[in-house]
Amino acid sequence: MNAADIATARRLYAEHREVGPLVEQVRTVADALNLPPYDLGPVRALLDDLEVRLLAHERAEEAELLPIMARALGGAESTSGLSRTHAEIDHQIGRLRRTVDDLVEQADAEDVTDVRRLLYGLSAILRLHNAQEEEGAFSLLPDPQAP
Numbered sequence: 001m002n003a004a005d006i007a008t009a010r011r012l013y014a015e016h017r018e019v020g021p022l023v024e025q026v027r028t029v030a031d032a033l034n035l036p037p038y039d040l041g042p043v044r045a046l047l048d049d050l051e052v053r054l055l056a057h058e059r060a061e062e063a064e065l066l067p068i069m070a071r072a073l074g075g076a077e078s079t080s081g082l083s084r085t086h087a088e089i090d091h092q093i094g095r096l097r098r099t100v101d102d103l104v105e106q107a108d109a110e111d112v113t114d115v116r117r118l119l120y121g122l123s124a125i126l127r128l129h130n131a132q133e134e135e136g137a138f139s140l141l142p143d144p145q146a147p
Helices: 003-018 018-030 041-073 075-103 109-135
Strands: none
Touching: 003 041, 003 109, 018 041, 018 075, 018 109, 041 075, 041 109, 075 109
């Protein structure tokens, strides 16, 4: 990797770490929807953050990090799994948004079951994706302490 690629990857890794608490919040918000009256306000606020912060980060990784990885690993096929999970994260956030937007302020138990299912599914995808990036893409970064 050249110096520009390393700087880009390090910047994206810093962003990756910054959105980590947001990833954890997905499960926390789902867990909180366990008793009526079901308040979807925290879900809507989470969705706003996911759409603004997380999706922007995922799209930056797709556009900037994956080409660096492909060059370092010898081809785009080495990054196809990460690219697919980026697309799935985008898709799942979109599904969650459509589901929540279709609900009135007070949701019934069946509605909340659907929202929780989507949140837990998104949480699982995000955790898997982050582990893949940390073990794959970001493990390629040279130690900043090395000469």
